Amino acid sequence: MNKTYKRLLSSKQIGISMIELLISLAISSFLILGITQVYLDNKRNYIFQQSQAANQESSKYLVMLVDSYLNKAGYLRASYASKAFAFKSLPASADCEAFKLESAITKAKTGTGICIRYQPLTSQELDCTGNQTPAFDDSEAFSEVNNAIVMVLRYRQDPDITKLNGTLECKVGNQSAELLTGIADFRLQFALDTNNDKMIEKIITSDNWTTSSGNILQVRYAALMASEPNQRTSTNSSVLDAWNRDASNASKSRLAAADKQHLYQLANSAASMRNLMP
Numbered sequence: 001m002n003k004t005y006k007r008l009l010s011s012k013q014i015g016i017s018m019i020e021l022l023i024s025l026a027i028s029s030f031l032i033l034g035i036t037q038v039y040l041d042n043k044r045n046y047i048f049q050q051s052q053a054a055n056q057e058s059s060k061y062l063v064m065l066v067d068s069y070l071n072k073a074g075y076l077r078a079s080y081a082s083k084a085f086a087f088k089s090l091p092a093s094a095d096c097e098a099f100k101l102e103s104a105i106t107k108a109k110t111g112t113g114i115c116i117r118y119q120p121l122t123s124q125e126l127d128c129t130g131n132q133t134p135a136f137d138d139s140e141a142f143s144e145v146n147n148a149i150v151m152v153l154r155y156r157q158d159p160d161i162t163k164l165n166g167t168l169e170c171k172v173g174n175q176s177a178e179l180l181t182g183i184a185d186f187r188l189q190f191a192l193d194t195n196n197d198k199m200i201e202k203i204i205t206s207d208n209w210t211t212s213s214g215n216i217l218q219v220r221y222a223a224l225m226a227s228e229p230n231q232r233t234s235t236n237s238s239v240l241d242a243w244n245r246d247a248s249n250a251s252k253s254r255l256a257a258a259d260k261q262h263l264y265q266l267a268n269s270a271a272s273m274r275n276l277m278p
Contacts, residue, residue, distance in 0.1 A: 051227035051263045058182055058225050059267035062168065065179060067271050069128060069153055069170075070219055073116040074104035074275030078144040086148060087117055095152045095171060098211050104276060105216045107209050112186050113154020113169075114206075114219060118275075119145060127151065128170035129177040152176075155186035155223075157254075164226040164258050184226035184264065185243065185251055191218035207248075217276060222268035229260035239264035 016024075076086055083102040090099040096115035097106045104117040124132040128151055136145050152171040158164065164184035170177050188206035192214035202214060209216075224243045240259065243266065244252050 048231060048263070051231045052265070055182075055225045055227055055263060055265035058180060059223070059265050062180055062183075062223055062225070062267050063269045065168070066153065066221060067269055069116065069151065070114075070271035071274065072118040072151075073273050075118040075121075076275070077119045077121060078142050081144045086119060086146070090150075096150065100211065100215070103215060105219070105273060106211070107190075107206055108152055108154045111154040111156055111169075112188055112206055113152060114188065115150060115152050117148045117150050119148055127172045128153070128179070129172050129175045131172065131175055155183060161254065162258055164255070164262060168223075182225055182227070183223050184258075184262070185224040185247065185255060187222050187247075187251075189220040190216045191220065193217050215276070216273065218270055218272045220268070220270040222266065224255075225265040225267060227263040229262055231263045232261045235261070237262075237264055239266060242266065 074083070074087070076083070083104075087099065087102050087104050089101040089103075090096075092098040092109065095109050097109055099106050099115075099117065106115050107113075108115055120127075120133045120136075121138075123135045123138040127133055127149060133149055134147055136147060137143070138145075149172060152169075154169055154171075155166055156169055157166045165181055166183040166186065167178050168180040168183060168186075170179050190204055190206065190209055190213075192202045192204065203220075204213060222243075224240075237259075240255065243264070244255065247255070
């Protein structure tokens with residue numbers, strides 16, 4: 001084998017140097033780190049956007065749901081029917097405070113909530129739990145009937161005080177149903193007619209309401225929706241701060257203890273008892 005051939009063969013077998021290898025590894029490491037960081041940032045942003053969207057959807061659903069049920073309060077199938085006949089006085093029960101004569105709304109006995117009475121529009125229509133209401137003859141439109149549905153709508157905190165996953169619950173008779181979850185806190189205000197002249201004269205919270213307070217003509221409610229934990233990077237939340245400005249000391253302490261970088265969204269509305277107006 002001549003020397004020229006040996007020299008060509010040996011030159012082809014020469015690999016990269018250690019310095020070249022280290023430089024290649026360093027460049028590759030920076031590229032991998034950059035790509036990984038971009039992936040993590042995109043994933044974090046995606047989860048953030050999804051959590052915000054879920055909060056917004058839950059807020060809209062809660063307002064739509066609560067308003068639709070509040071609008072049922074005092075509904076009479078026959079507008080000419082006597083409220084005194086349709087809505088007789090009822091004593092307090094395990095779920096509701098006492099209903100006055102002709103009254104179609106009262107405070108829930110336990111939790112933050114309300115109880116309403118209304119007549120179904122059609123026979124065996126579904127109530128808020130998905131069950132059928134009692135049957136009656138509805139062959140004649142807007143005929144007078146003698147049956148009223150009592151519905152409880154209330155907020156229940158998560159039994160685990162370290163979590164902010166409260167629920168909105170509905171109950172009719174002995175049947176209850178969970179309507180919505182992810183509610184960190186909930187509060188109610190009542191606008192009252194204190195002199196039976198159908199004028200709103202006083203606004204109080206549900207904590208201060210008693211059967212002697214007056215007739216409820218409007219219900220104002222607000223909910224603090226919460227995402228899964230560890231969704232925000234900051235320890236502060238402007239939404240939570242805004243909620244705490246009107247929150248009780250007990251609510252402030254509970255929210256502060258359970259807050260784990262959740263994302264928050266406010267939902268609020270007011271519904272007038274249009275079926276109870278003159």
